[in-house]
Amino acid sequence: MKKRNKFKHSLYLIMALAMLLYAIPKLSLAGGPSWVFGFGVVWSVFAFLVIAAHLHFIIGVDEEKQKRLEAVRKEKIAAWGRWYEEKRVVQK
Template structure:
């Protein structure tokens, strides 16, 4: 499952790079100002954000953080289930 998920992100990364390389020559990023220049800069910024997000996932930068968060979630669930069972046993005694 993990490899397939990374493969999907790798394909999306390649598509985003191809889209950026195709669009860069067509975008007007010259010294002129105005709406066209602003659109070109914003479009490139969003494209770079997409590329960075896929690289972040592919490189596995936050795998350790994900493991720690999963441990915290499991501990909270165990604590919640313990309280629920305790309340259930108290109500059954009454």
């Protein structure tokens, strides 16, 4: 499952890079402050954020944090199961 996720994020990263490379020549980032310039800057920033997010996932910078979160999630599910069982026993 993890390898499939990395493939998916790699594909999205390539698509975002291709979109950015296609759009950069068409964006008007010259001519001083204007609405067109502002749009070009904001669009570029969002594109770079998307690329950075996918790179962050692919590189696996927070792999240890992800393992800890998974352990917490499993414990939370187990606690809900115990709580549900207690409620069921009390209602009988």
